[in-house]
Amino acid sequence: MENNEQEWTDAVAAARAFEMGESVASPVYADKAPEPQHDVRLGVEHLDLFYGDHHALKDVNIAIRDREITSFIGPSGCGKSTLLRCFNRMNDSVKDCRIEGSITLDGADIYADYNVTRLRQRVGMVFQRPNPFPMSIYDNVAYGPRGLGIKDRDELDGLVEESLRRAALWDEVKDKLKSSGLGLSGGQQQRLCIARALAVKPEVLLMDEPTSALDPISTVMIEQLAMELKEHYTLVVVTHNMQQASRISDSVAFFLLGELVEHAETGELFRNPRDTRTQDYLTGRFG
Numbered sequence: 001m002e003n004n005e006q007e008w009t010d011a012v013a014a015a016r017a018f019e020m021g022e023s024v025a026s027p028v029y030a031d032k033a034p035e036p037q038h039d040v041r042l043g044v045e046h047l048d049l050f051y052g053d054h055h056a057l058k059d060v061n062i063a064i065r066d067r068e069i070t071s072f073i074g075p076s077g078c079g080k081s082t083l084l085r086c087f088n089r090m091n092d093s094v095k096d097c098r099i100e101g102s103i104t105l106d107g108a109d110i111y112a113d114y115n116v117t118r119l120r121q122r123v124g125m126v127f128q129r130p131n132p133f134p135m136s137i138y139d140n141v142a143y144g145p146r147g148l149g150i151k152d153r154d155e156l157d158g159l160v161e162e163s164l165r166r167a168a169l170w171d172e173v174k175d176k177l178k179s180s181g182l183g184l185s186g187g188q189q190q191r192l193c194i195a196r197a198l199a200v201k202p203e204v205l206l207m208d209e210p211t212s213a214l215d216p217i218s219t220v221m222i223e224q225l226a227m228e229l230k231e232h233y234t235l236v237v238v239t240h241n242m243q244q245a246s247r248i249s250d251s252v253a254f255f256l257l258g259e260l261v262e263h264a265e266t267g268e269l270f271r272n273p274r275d276t277r278t279q280d281y282l283t284g285r286f287g
């Protein structure tokens, strides 16, 4: 399946969810991970993930802190998106995907007895390519709340406006809320998708290469937006863009071949990587 088809399928699956009610040692530097400034929101312990026989994540341990931006970097195929998708169980629908270990959200194991609809309401996702639904701007944002049973027009109006404001799009679209979301520019569409994710009042926002399909100006807008959003949300961002990771992240995790090699404060990781594999990647020796 093409990537964008997969993303569309995932986005629809997430939205629909609202309607239904080789063996590698532990991360070398796990003990030197950044000192927590904020509470741990997502905790990953001894996570192994297999796609059939393929061991895609290997004994991953990481703590994702609240109201910070954590970026995942690493060469293509190292497992960044796979881990991101575990956080709201988007891999559940992947045939032959199996996980071992635990992921907790505020201490509760999301792979134990956890309501997946509730999980996807608390943990929203923004994909690489903007994927507005083929409906009006208003209906795109109201889609999730309606799926959660909100019917009151004033309440929906309030949620739509608040979400579009938070996504820094309100001023640009307030006079054309009935127009199709597909008529917006790429950067506006991505902000619309962020507004759509915010409308169900999530606590965590996952972003999978959210700017890789955008022009530089739209990229800057999304980066600024992400930095504003972290005041209220926990953000996890997959990016191939090292400058972006260094600009927006509080901490950065470097993955290689399914292993979390190093997780450190952003300045520390870029200035003083502890693992030679991280150094080699950052200096362009591979990847």
Ligand SMILES: Nc1ncnc2c1ncn2[C@@H]1O[C@H](COP(=O)(O)OP(=O)(O)OP(=O)(O)O)[C@@H](O)[C@H]1O
Residues within 6 Å of the ligand: 051, 054, 056, 074, 075, 076, 077, 078, 079, 080, 081, 082, 083, 094
């Ligand atoms: N649905 C799937 N079924 C089988 N294998 C998969 C599936 N999704 C990913 N993989 C494999 O798992 C490994 C990790 O993939 P993943 O997409 O998580 O990597 P990534 O680091 O996000 O890569 P990229 O930067 O290219 O997006 C790769 O070898 C990939 O081919």
